[in-house]
Amino acid sequence: MSDTISQALFExxxxxxxxxxxxxxxxxRAVGGNPVFIARAKxxxxxxxxGSEYVDYVGSWGPALxxxxxxxxxxxxxxxxxxxxxxxxxxxxxxxxxEAVRALYPQIEKLRCVSSGTEATMSAIRVARGFTRxxxxxxxxxxxxxxxxxxxxxxGSGLATFGVPDSAGVPEGTAQTTLTLAYNDIPAxxxxxxxxxSEIAAVIVEPVVGNMGCVPPEPGFLEAIxxxxxxxxxxxxxxxxxxxxxxxxGGAQERYGLRADLTTLGKIIGxxxxxxxxxxxxxxxxxxxxxxxxxxxxxxxxxxxxxxxxLATIERLVPExxxxxxxxxxxxxAGLKDATAKAGVxxxxxxxxxxxTLFFNDKPVRSWADASRSDTKRxxxxxxxxxxxxxxxxxxxYEAAFLSAAxxxxxxxxxxxxxxxxxx
Ligand code: KE4
Numbered sequence: 031m032s033d034t035i036s037q038a039l040f041e042x043x044x045x046x047x048x049x050x051x052x053x054x055x056x057x058x059r060a061v062g063g064n065p066v067f068i069a070r071a072k073x074x075x076x077x078x079x080x081g082s083e084y085v086d087y088v089g090s091w092g093p094a095l096x097x098x099x100x101x102x103x104x105x106x107x108x109x110x111x112x113x114x115x116x117x118x119x120x121x122x123x124x125x126x127x128x129e130a131v132r133a134l135y136p137q138i139e140k141l142r143c144v145s146s147g148t149e150a151t152m153s154a155i156r157v158a159r160g161f162t163r164x165x166x167x168x169x170x171x172x173x174x175x176x177x178x179x180x181x182x183x184x185x186g187s188g189l190a191t192f193g194v195p196d197s198a199g200v201p202e203g204t205a206q207t208t209l210t211l212a213y214n215d216i217p218a219x220x221x222x223x224x225x226x227x228s229e230i231a232a233v234i235v236e237p238v239v240g241n242m243g244c245v246p247p248e249p250g251f252l253e254a255i256x257x258x259x260x261x262x263x264x265x266x267x268x269x270x271x272x273x274x275x276x277x278x279x280g281g282a283q284e285r286y287g288l289r290a291d292l293t294t295l296g297k298i299i300g301x302x303x304x305x306x307x308x309x310x311x312x313x314x315x316x317x318x319x320x321x322x323x324x325x326x327x328x329x330x331x332x333x334x335x336x337x338x339x340x341l342a343t344i345e346r347l348v349p350e351x352x353x354x355x356x357x358x359x360x361x362x363x364a365g366l367k368d369a370t371a372k373a374g375v376x377x378x379x380x381x382x383x384x385x386x387t388l389f390f391n392d393k394p395v396r397s398w399a400d401a402s403r404s405d406t407k408r409x410x411x412x413x414x415x416x417x418x419x420x421x422x423x424x425x426x427x428y429e430a431a432f433l434s435a436a437x438x439x440x441x442x443x444x445x446x447x448x449x450x451x452x453x454x
Pocket of ligand 1: 147148236269296297
């Protein structure tokens with residue numbers, strides 16, 4: 031299917047926007063071809079500028095849990111907008127929003143709204159460093175926490191696990207305060223804390239990884255992070271920007287029965303608008319200005335229109351939504367497994383709730399080392415086949431696909447058939 035309108039738009043876009051996109055993954059460079067320029071979206075569908083229609087599994091990279099353009103969310107945004115777009119002053123709606131998030135996450139005793147997941151994780155780390163008066167943070171390879179300098183870091187060589195920049199423009203010194211380990215590697219985490227526990231401010235983790243594809247925590251991994259942090263006076267930061275309100279109303283922490291010291295949220299809590307948050311223990315959050323010495327601010331933080339979208343979304347996170355997401359997720363997982371088995375293609379399907387990834391990899395994926403052995407060329411061919419059959423799958427082997435409450439059993443059946451046909 032040649033989408034000439036998107037191709038022409040992409041050419042124009044590349045003349046004024048680096049790579050033609052406002053976020054790299056949208057450029058389809060991991061799968062080749064040109065990105066589809068989306069004109070509008072509704073429910074589980076996105077529509078190209080050329081009128082093409084797709085079953086959507088990107089869901090704006092997670093926010094569209096209820097489906098796109100949910101009428102109640104749209105109405106809430108319209109009503110809020112009529113009252114003004116931004117005041118730079120406190121509003122009652124922000125108080126109700128903070129209380130609504132705390133009702134979902136009781137461990138978030140206090141929170142601060144920001145405008146993106148990057149701001150949320152960047153701020154949570156500054157708070158952890160300010161509270162503990164320590165500099166080192168620990169992250170895991172394959173986890174993405176936004177584009178703050180100290181998080182664009184990959185594992186250094188050798189045992190030190192010192193970080194090295196994973197992007198140009200990140201100073202070596204900044205990267206060196208980030209220690210990087212393999213996801214799911216409890217012994218390595220224990221050894222690092224034994225060696226340097228008194229220097230570690232925080233451990234930040236995706237409790238279920240979406241950013242190397244869907245990789246669940248092995249039993250005991252998340253618990254080890256929480257207990258080691260507690261033992262050594264560090265703080266656990268669960269980055270639930272993606273998993274928050276997706277894996278349960280209270281995200282991964284509800285699903286696994288855990289409570290981190292700090293939590294970052296984004297995506298779903300904003301209902302598709304620029305709204306994110308960080309929060310947690312009151313004693314920790316009380317270091318944030320104007321109460322305490324850790325500075326963090328934002329012109330549009332807690333923006334009334336974004337908060338209206340977030341509130342309207344949170345109010346609709348009813349148990350039936352998660353029952354449906356679990357049912358459809360299981361059906362999609364079974365359909366993808368059946369398709370790859372019938373095609374005789376080595377593949378692993380990994381799913382937690384409504385996050386799912388088809389890895390072109392003949393082994394389970396527990397870490398980045400495993401994920402990076404996936405056949406990305408085969409993924410790219412499969413992705414193009416899915417797109418040509420009207421399925422809009424995330425354009426990277428290293429991204430999770432997302433179901434919404436608007437998807438139907440027929441969508442799943444159609445997707446499984448397209449998956450089989452696209453495997454050749
Ligand atoms: P934003 O700054 O993009 O709002 O959030 C950063 C972030 C933080 N933490 C987690 C766990 C995340 O998944 C993200 C952003 N996720 C990507 C998708 N893998 C956003 C898509 C994009 O970068 O365009």
